[in-house]
Amino acid sequence: MKLLFTKVLVFISLSLVPSISVGSGRAVVPDRDPVTYISPFQEENLNCFKCHGQEKYEYTNELLGTQVKAIMCLEHIIKSEDFYASNHRSFSCTDCHSEDYSIFPHSGELRMELKYTCLDCHGGDDTFSSFSFEGIDADYRESVHFKLENDGFSCWKCHDPHTYRISIRESKNLKETILYNNNICLHCHSDYSRFHLLTDRDEVNLMKTHDWLPDQASHFRSIRCIECHTRINDSILVAHQVLSKDQAVKLCNECHSRNSMLMVSLYKFHSKEQRRDGFLNGIILNESYVIGANRNSYLGNASMLIFGIVILMILIHIIFRIKRNKLKEG
Amino acid sequence: MYLYPVWLRLWHALNAVLIIILIITGISMQYTDKEDSIFIVSFASAVKLHNITAIVLTISYIFFVVMNIATGNGKYYRLKRKNFFSDLVKQMRYYAYGMFKGEKHPFPVSMERKFNPLQKITYVLTMYVGLPLIIISGLGLMFPEITVKKAFGVSGFILTDILHITTGFFLSLFLVVHIYTCTLGARPTSLFRGMLSGYHEPEED
Numbered sequence: 136m137k138l139l140f141t142k143v144l145v146f147i148s149l150s151l152v153p154s155i156s157v158g159s160g161r162a163v164v165p166d167r168d169p170v171t172y173i174s175p176f177q178e179e180n181l182n183c184f185k186c187h188g189q190e191k192y193e194y195t196n197e198l199l200g201t202q203v204k205a206i207m208c209l210e211h212i213i214k215s216e217d218f219y220a221s222n223h224r225s226f227s228c229t230d231c232h233s234e235d236y237s238i239f240p241h242s243g244e245l246r247m248e249l250k251y252t253c254l255d256c257h258g259g260d261d262t263f264s265s266f267s268f269e270g271i272d273a274d275y276r277e278s279v280h281f282k283l284e285n286d287g288f289s290c291w292k293c294h295d296p297h298t299y300r301i302s303i304r305e306s307k308n309l310k311e312t313i314l315y316n317n318n319i320c321l322h323c324h325s326d327y328s329r330f331h332l333l334t335d336r337d338e339v340n341l342m343k344t345h346d347w348l349p350d351q352a353s354h355f356r357s358i359r360c361i362e363c364h365t366r367i368n369d370s371i372l373v374a375h376q377v378l379s380k381d382q383a384v385k386l387c388n389e390c391h392s393r394n395s396m397l398m399v400s401l402y403k404f405h406s407k408e409q410r411r412d413g414f415l416n417g418i419i420l421n422e423s424y425v426i427g428a429n430r431n432s433y434l435g436n437a438s439m440l441i442f443g444i445v446i447l448m449i450l451i452h453i454i455f456r457i458k459r460n461k462l463k464e465g
Numbered sequence: 466m467y468l469y470p471v472w473l474r475l476w477h478a479l480n481a482v483l484i485i486i487l488i489i490t491g492i493s494m495q496y497t498d499k500e501d502s503i504f505i506v507s508f509a510s511a512v513k514l515h516n517i518t519a520i521v522l523t524i525s526y527i528f529f530v531v532m533n534i535a536t537g538n539g540k541y542y543r544l545k546r547k548n549f550f551s552d553l554v555k556q557m558r559y560y561a562y563g564m565f566k567g568e569k570h571p572f573p574v575s576m577e578r579k580f581n582p583l584q585k586i587t588y589v590l591t592m593y594v595g596l597p598l599i600i601i602s603g604l605g606l607m608f609p610e611i612t613v614k615k616a617f618g619v620s621g622f623i624l625t626d627i628l629h630i631t632t633g634f635f636l637s638l639f640l641v642v643h644i645y646t647c648t649l650g651a652r653p654t655s656l657f658r659g660m661l662s663g664y665h666e667p668e669e670d
Contacts, residue, residue: 352609388508
């Protein structure tokens with residue numbers, strides 16, 4: 136009953152909050168700047184952020200009448216500035232969490248609270264049809280991550296609902312976006328206490344397993360992990376079918392070629408205008424450097440022309456030499 | 466006429482092999498495609514081979530410069546202002562016209578003059594402009610952290626790449642012309658044999 140009530144609340148808040156309404160001519164994405172953005176639930180949420188927004192919190196032990204200072208568990212810290220820059224910034228904490236959390240100390244039973252999945256709110260809703268959450272879910276179910284669902288894997292492992300923000304679609308700085316995206320993977324894949332919550336596999340040294348990559352640091356800085364570790368699906372915006380390590384892209388030419396797969400993954404959201412062959416051959420050459428994909432057509436044609444002229448001149452010279460030798464012999 | 470000492474011949478042979486490997490691997494990388502690259506070398510092998518060869522070339526280049534200073538071979542590369550353009554024109558005229566008319570070489574090879582004016586300017590540009598440019602830009606590509614981040618609103622890495630590829634193209638062009646002009650000795654193979662034996666075969670009068 137409580138879950139249903141909360142779902143109704145979520146629905147109402149989604150319908151009423153102007154910032155995320157679509158099709159009405161109003162802004163689809165509200166102000167993302169956590170400094171200027173003012174949440175309709177700012178005061179209400181402050182009650183939660185007072186403790187959960189920092190590393191230590193304070194409360195009064197009413198039984199003893201003492202003031203207690205305590206350390207907040209790392210997993211339960213949500214920086215308000217991160218939350219107000221996230222996709223869910225227009226929410227009230229109790230849109231998703233029980234109203235009972237407003238009572239302190241929180242009841243132990245609340246820990247057992249059933250959490251939403253992405254599809255609980257985003258599935259079957261025309262508002263979010265462009266994101267194709269159902270397609271994402273279908274891809275996720277084919278991914279290696281899905282196999283870990285019984286061990287506790289869920290959408291939230293990568294997309295923390297408190298801090299996750301759409302990045303690649305709105306990217307103004309590709310390098311920052313890549314870093315943001317890769318940190319999502321590294322959150323578990325480079326932190327073995329977190330990694331071992333889901334698997335008994337031995338510790339994996341990512342630097343070692345990727346040491347076959349020439350100029351490893353450049354690759355890590357310039358592409359997202361998912362470029363090589365997911366299967367591209369044209370019907371969804373960002374690939375979610377994470378592959379096993381044996382199926383990961385290992386052929387350099389997949390990216391280092393004229394029809395680089397990066398054009399349908401990393402650079403997918405850059406406008407066609409930016410991607411067309413311009414003076415600098417569009418987006419790849421302007422923002423990134425990918426050997427093999429960075430072929431400047433003008434320089435390519437000019438070099439072929441110069442090379443052709445030189446060969447022609449040599450051939451003409453050879454012909455004259457042959458003629459001269461024949462004359463000499465004659 | 467003993468014109469090419471052992472160190473020079475060994476360096477020249479090594480340099481030739483390195484340059485050919487660099488051109489093949491460079492083209493393989495630049496024109497790589499999903500159906501694998503041309504010139505048979507796969508992208509991954511091309512990158513590895515190109516990097517290793519480039520390091521050896523850099524060392525070999527430093528050796529060349531040091532030996533040029535130490536042995537006095539550098540004197541052949543010294544450009545003279547006097548009659549610079551008129552000598553160039555004279556040499557070009559010989560290649561384009563005079564040699565077909567049986568004219569004498571305007572600048573015959575001697576112990577004091579190993580290169581004709583056209584050779585000299587080409588070799589100076591290749592060895593003292595082209596090579597340093599391609600080595601420096603190559604180091605910039607090998608160690609991206611040392612390249613300028615941005616210039617003229619474009620990534621410094623991309624500009625370094627364009628400089629590297631363009632210089633590489635002109636050096637490749639030089640190689641083609643160099644090989645061809647080496648057939649213009651007393652006999653088509655004379656100059657090649659000279660670089661193996663060290664002895665220059667003079668042209669017939």
